[in-house]
Amino acid sequence: MFALSTSPIDARALQDAMRRPEAGAFVCFEGWVRNTNEGRTVTLLEYEAFEAVACSEGSHILHEARERFGLLDARCAHRVGALAIGDMAVWVGVVSGHRGEAFAACRYIIDEVKKRVPIWKKEHYSDGDSGWVNCECHCGAEVHVHAEPVTEAQLYARQVCLPEVSQEGQDRLRRGRVLIVGAGGLGCPAALYLAAAGVGEIGICDSDTVDASNLHRQILFGIQDIGAPKAERAVDRIKSMYPFTIFTPYPERLTDKNAMEMFCKHDIILDCTDNFEVKFLINDAAVLSKKSAVFASIYQWEGQVQVYQPGTETPCLRCQWPDMPEPDCVRTCAEAGVLGAVPGVFGAMQALEALKLLLGRPALPGLLLFDLLSGQPHRAGLKRSASCPVCGTNPTIRSVDPANYGDGLDVEVEGAGEGNGTFDGFEVIDIREPQEIRERPLAGLKSTAIPASRFEQDSLPLSTDGRYLLCCAHGARSKYLARRLRARGYPHVFSLKGGAEALV
Amino acid sequence: MSANGAKNISVQYFAMLREQRGLSKESLATHAQSAAALYEELRFQHGFTLPLERMRVIVNESFQPWDVSLSEGDEVVFVPPVAGG
Ligand SMILES: [Zn+2]
Numbered sequence: 001m002f003a004l005s006t007s008p009i010d011a012r013a014l015q016d017a018m019r020r021p022e023a024g025a026f027v028c029f030e031g032w033v034r035n036t037n038e039g040r041t042v043t044l045l046e047y048e049a050f051e052a053v054a055c056s057e058g059s060h061i062l063h064e065a066r067e068r069f070g071l072l073d074a075r076c077a078h079r080v081g082a083l084a085i086g087d088m089a090v091w092v093g094v095v096s097g098h099r100g101e102a103f104a105a106c107r108y109i110i111d112e113v114k115k116r117v118p119i120w121k122k123e124h125y126s127d128g129d130s131g132w133v134n135c136e137c138h139c140g141a142e143v144h145v146h147a148e149p150v151t152e153a154q155l156y157a158r159q160v161c162l163p164e165v166s167q168e169g170q171d172r173l174r175r176g177r178v179l180i181v182g183a184g185g186l187g188c189p190a191a192l193y194l195a196a197a198g199v200g201e202i203g204i205c206d207s208d209t210v211d212a213s214n215l216h217r218q219i220l221f222g223i224q225d226i227g228a229p230k231a232e233r234a235v236d237r238i239k240s241m242y243p244f245t246i247f248t249p250y251p252e253r254l255t256d257k258n259a260m261e262m263f264c265k266h267d268i269i270l271d272c273t274d275n276f277e278v279k280f281l282i283n284d285a286a287v288l289s290k291k292s293a294v295f296a297s298i299y300q301w302e303g304q305v306q307v308y309q310p311g312t313e314t315p316c317l318r319c320q321w322p323d324m325p326e327p328d329c330v331r332t333c334a335e336a337g338v339l340g341a342v343p344g345v346f347g348a349m350q351a352l353e354a355l356k357l358l359l360g361r362p363a364l365p366g367l368l369l370f371d372l373l374s375g376q377p378h379r380a381g382l383k384r385s386a387s388c389p390v391c392g393t394n395p396t397i398r399s400v401d402p403a404n405y406g407d408g409l410d411v412e413v414e415g416a417g418e419g420n421g422t423f424d425g426f427e428v429i430d431i432r433e434p435q436e437i438r439e440r441p442l443a444g445l446k447s448t449a450i451p452a453s454r455f456e457q458d459s460l461p462l463s464t465d466g467r468y469l470l471c472c473a474h475g476a477r478s479k480y481l482a483r484r485l486r487a488r489g490y491p492h493v494f495s496l497k498g499g500a501e502a503l504v
Numbered sequence: 505m506s507a508n509g510a511k512n513i514s515v516q517y518f519a520m521l522r523e524q525r526g527l528s529k530e531s532l533a534t535h536a537q538s539a540a541a542l543y544e545e546l547r548f549q550h551g552f553t554l555p556l557e558r559m560r561v562i563v564n565e566s567f568q569p570w571d572v573s574l575s576e577g578d579e580v581v582f583v584p585p586v587a588g589g
Pocket of ligand 1: 315316384391
């Protein structure tokens with residue numbers, strides 16, 4: 001007989017009801033409400049039951065116990081509702097001919113009741129907090145399905161048997177250190193495949209937090225992660241899956257200040273970002289710190305992968321694009337739209353290229369373009385350019401200068417000494433077309449007029465140590481040109497923020 | 505069956521799920537084919553924190569595997585991990 005009760009359990013009455021002449025042993029178990037659980041002070045307990053199923057499942061357990069242990073009787077009572085410290089929560093009583101079966105059966109019943117009967121316990125703690133026991137995700141009562149220790153040999157058996165991997169390659173992977181910049185649609189699958197393959201150390205750099213609109217493609221995160229910092233949450237998730245890898249979260253933006261230091265601790269950098277500023281920073285920092293980099297970009301259904309490996313013929317980003325393209329000329333996932341499986345494919349390819357590099361295999365030559373909507377792959381043969389401003393024979397970019405990544409270029413009108421009509425120490429160059437200048441001359445500012453198109457020529461009317469302030473109508477063209485000129489070896493070129501408009 | 509092909513299912517919640525849902529019982533129309541699909545659908549809607557692997561499901565008063573298919577009028581109960589005693 002199994003009973004649920006909202007009022008206190010009368011143990012005496014239950015026990016008396018089980019007396020009978022043939023009984024030689026009676027064993028009972030009482031569960032009481034304890035004042036602590038896992039180091040926290042418990043003040044109150046609440047039990048909730050799914051009554052119909054609890055009673056039928058409970059009766060079933062008692063019936064099993066009677067059959068299995070040859071009992072004369074077995075009963076159980078369980079409280080529901082609010083209980084105070086010291087109250088009896090559950091009572092189990094068994095009667096049999098001899099004590100052995102009675103002890104064993106009593107133990108069996110309470111263990112099965114705890115496992116199978118749909119009764120839930122909510123604890124209220126002295127600090128005002130409360131929680132459902134066994135329901136909270138981090139509780140210690142997790143069932144460990146795999147009790148046997150797992151060896152690395154078991155984990156990687158299916159890849160070690162590839163001739164290109166072998167045990168020697170697996171050891172290389174274990175010594176490998178990969179930095180993933182961007183824990184988004186590319187970075188999440190890349191991190192998973194690298195960790196699953198047994199890469200020894202993985203760093204994840206991202207300053208963002210998880211947004212609901214990220215989940216369809218950023219597969220390390222679930223709805224419970226919305227609002228949480230990506231780098232830390234990604235590491236939490238992935239390290240519970242792959243205990244043989246050391247993970248380091250970098251919950252910060254990659255900048256000119258931290259890039260070189262971060263890169264030095266890794267062998268391969270994965271560019272899993274979605275903006276040019278950071279891509280070019282990764283590119284330059286990788287070339288300057290002599291690290292391999294695997295770049296990927298996606299746009300709607302298509303994407304591309306490119307590998308830079310120092311000391312080989314593989315090109316860097318600036319071999320193709322000496323100047324960083326204008327940020328305005330690309331649209332991000334937020335604007336253009338994307339289906340999560342697309343960055344999934346390219347993120348997995350980045351992981352694959354990184355694994356091949358760690359295994360000592362040749363880097364992917366050139367650029368791989370893939371339109372996943374039509375299924376059309378395309379290989380573009382890119383070569384390293386001797387005139388590349390960063391990896392060429394006479395590089396002009398010798399350090400990570402913030403001005404090359406869209407920062408530090410602008411000069412504000414305010415505070416630049418406009419009162420006396422001069423920007424001290426600058427030679428001001430008006431890069432607008434002659435007609436524009438006629439329509440709106442620079443208000444009270446001494447300047448030289450050189451139209452922007454003039455800077456397309458090979459020889460420039462500038463000296464490498466001169467300080468120049470470029471000016472256009474609104475500050476967009478001048479900023480773009482300033483960045484390009486810096487990449488061409490003129491480090492002290494600035495842009496007037498707001499342009500001619502701002503001087504009025 | 506309703507006009508758009510959705511099934512009417514009654515769902516019952518207990519313990520943590522009941523709190524996260526804010527009610528203990530409801531009737532709803534769903535296109536979910538299996539109990540698992542229905543749970544994931546509701547988990548997404550209401551932000552249930554318990555993963556499916558830690559739960560069990562009762563359909564029409566008996567425990568069922570998660571891939572059990574759902575029919576019009578089924579009574580579904582999601583059972584969180586228990587902690588009696
Ligand atoms: Zn280059």
